[in-house]
Amino acid sequence: MLIFSVFKTLTDQEVTVELKNDLSIVGTLKSVDQFLNIKLDNIRVLDEDKHPHMIAVRNCFIRGSVVRYVQLPKAAVDTQLLEDATRRESSNAQKAAR
Amino acid sequence: MKLYRRNEQRRANWQELKPALEATRRGLPPPARSSRLSLFAMAVEPFDLIKVSLSERVFVKLRGDRELRGILHAYDGHMNMVLSEVEETIYVVDVDEQTGESVVRTVKRNCDMLFVRGDGVVLVAPPAR
């Protein structure tokens, strides 16, 4: 849920999603769900010549399970907040497991 | 009840163990006071090692012949992570046309802020010193 929340705060930011099949897609993050499926608007594929089928696609839904990385805008991420939230969530998870 | 008590003990030991874990993470010998406590004998959970690495530089080995070095800011139970100041190393094998010998080449990339999906993670470690 923590990472889901992080992505929620990043909606309308420009991100680069790198897939496990090496396809990289730049676009505006429009929505994200609990599985970290991602919806991007105004997309641009790096190396479009190799992926001609993507030229006609302007917005897309990416299944979370095929994502390798998402490059995030550094300015939009509060690292201190993230670390505090992570500590909080990990202690909660450990408490729940007991 | 028995389980409950064991877990109580586990929590108490965590505080005592923290210096030892921290030392292990830095690759130092454990502090004398806790040296009688072996990390292995202790019921420290795997994620505790990642927890003490928050806001520190970590090394992450991934599936697909990749490694990352970066500062850890967040993680969850799937080992999804958020890292900053990331250097990615990709290992590529080239085959020499003439000799037929294979040569390992590395490609490096940098990224300011990166989310890494946990299902690709093989291991997380404090970086080599």
Place this chain on the structure above:
Amino acid sequence: MDALSNLAFTTSGALIDLVDKKVLVHLRDGRKLIGVLRSYDQYANLVTTQTLERLYHPPTNSYAQTERGVFLIRGENVVLLGEVDLDLEDPPLQRMTLQPWNQIAALLDAERTDKAKAKKLGEKVLFERSGFGEEGGEGDAY
């Protein structure tokens, strides 16, 4: 909080806009299907109608296509689901030549075999020298 205000943050919210639209479905094995999205669920299982499968071969600037009809696609095989912009669909295809299916399929098949061979060799080398696992090996079957 009512369910609708958080709709943007559910799978359904993301997919509902695409229903009855022409979509491109990119599968994990590299297949590209173009069809009309009729239905979906929370796993991103999809139903498409009037489905076409298209093969692209950028090095020879050619493509091929064949009609497939109605598909129910299991979600785990979906990489990406894109809305096809009808105004942008034709120009790239007009710049390519349409070839018989078998011809492009054979080209792609040969390339895939070469790539798989190189990958296998590379993984073997990296397994021995750098301790990386081999993909699709025994371990991946579990």
